[in-house]
Amino acid sequence: MSVPQSPGTGLPPASGRLSLDDCRRHAPEFEALLAAAARRYDVPDRALMVRTLLHLPRLARSNGMVGKSQLTAELQRNAERLRSDQQQVQGLVSKNEFALSDLRFVRFGNAEADQIFSRLHYLRSARAGSLNFALVDPVHHLPVTLCSVTPLEWIRVGRQLELQFGVPMEAAWDVSRVYSFDVAPVNAISYLLARVRQTVRRELPSAQVLTTAVDPNLGFVGSSYRAANWQQWMSIQARPYLYVDGLYATPRQLRTRFGGANLAALRASNPRGRFEQSRASLVDSLIFCCRVRGETEAVPEADQRRLRR
Template sequence: MLTSPVESTVLRLSLDDCRRPDSLFSDLVRDAALVNGLEPRALTVRTLLHLPRVARFNGTVGRRQIEMELRRSAAGLRTDQARIRSLIPTNKFPLQDLRFVEYDAREAAAIFSHLHYLRSARAGSRNFALVDPVNGLPVSLCSVSPLEWLRVGRQLQTQFGVPRERVWDVSRVYSFDVAPSNAISFLLAKVRNVFRTEVRDVDLLTTAVDPNLGFTGSSYRAANWHRWMSIQARPYLYVDRLYASPRQLRQRFGTANLSELQVRHGAVVEQSRAKLLDSTIFCCRVRGETEFVAPDDQRRLRR
């Protein structure tokens, strides 16, 4: 890639800069993806997840650090893609040619565990996908599982009168670069129809959107979901330089206590220092219209 004199002298970028689709960071991602034969979108998200580990308190990251994280993320993503190569679609099809299916749980878990930024599947989920008409490979897929987030569940009960046991969560979404425009919103509409016609004890679907990874919720808005609340960001956690959620830490080590992890397990544990953006909670009524919630009426939940 040819860089302008201004770009070549840029030594630090903010995390906000890196989230913008037209930034120098996006140029660096595109070049790294091309060299490594990777999907730019997947590499972008994985790198954005790990940049807060090396960012300063003011949210800036050195260009050299960005390039190092890009190389590490590209190497990991390349390895993960190779492990499930047979499940990765390479051909593009129009949206109307894709088939909506309830997708095989084992294959969905393989994709989410290797390619989703959380690198894990949610147990007890139903999985749905748009698959190509030739090989039956998933172009866009999601998992939906009973809502486990207690704070969100309590707020839904208090403010909207929806019991937590009647709420399911779109807990994982992954779309390959060959997916046509509007594939995710089309998939979400199909999933809602399944719950509307087949699942009588679910009234609401929810999801959490993390803007720190460049997600805006546009696919949910296009599917007529609405933002109902936000939830305070907490620092990202890393074990041996790889992101790990508190749930993953508890599953792997039996604890999410950082001091205990370092003492008992000898793990190199870090957490992000820069201020992160709050996650947003989007909701969709399974039956009937989903009401718009004015910004002043949207509660900010604390962790």
């Protein structure tokens, strides 16, 4: 039996509410709306899901509830932007599927990586000073999965690494960006991470640990990192998401664009801008780590510290 559609949208009708937790846990109602929007706009459902989950906290009430009509509109808005962004970098995207064994591991050009991360990564930016790596297809040498590795800048994480694990902050490198296209084979990210670890061990002799932050609010659980033998070593308190004119912005992006990240000051000095922050409680980020040399030890949950912002 076909599902009736709302006039003019091509999407199932929306009524009632869903919680942010329902959405990030892929509740059937959320999955149905997501799949319909992805089909209509011909965009990858995984990328659309992440973008939408990033923007839903702007709409959610303090109890974490979002109206289904709001959810439908947000899916459409993000699908339109994702389709446009994909068109901007289509010359850099591999169109064909290959077996994992056929992909080639390479150092990837900064200019190309910056274009992809600035258009397609949910943060819509590349991290300055990064080393970029990719698995590329064997025919056109276009990226299938790519990541950036950057000296760790997160001071709270660096302090905990030194205090609990004896790793100086300057010996830690952060996997700050990861993006995988729809054509990527299973286990592409974990394989890429393993090759990156080998390269860092060989080319950065002072590096001791690789780190990354996994945000469960976006539906991430760290599966690819676990598959690459990374371990969760700590977590860090979630802070509200920030938005400018309805679009997510990191504090770093706000400081670069406006000279600060204090919303009250930004509202006062930029009366034409619309600065918002999420009101609902968000889930803590998980900090995964991997020793560059030797085995990465598991940390019992009781010994995993929760860092405060």
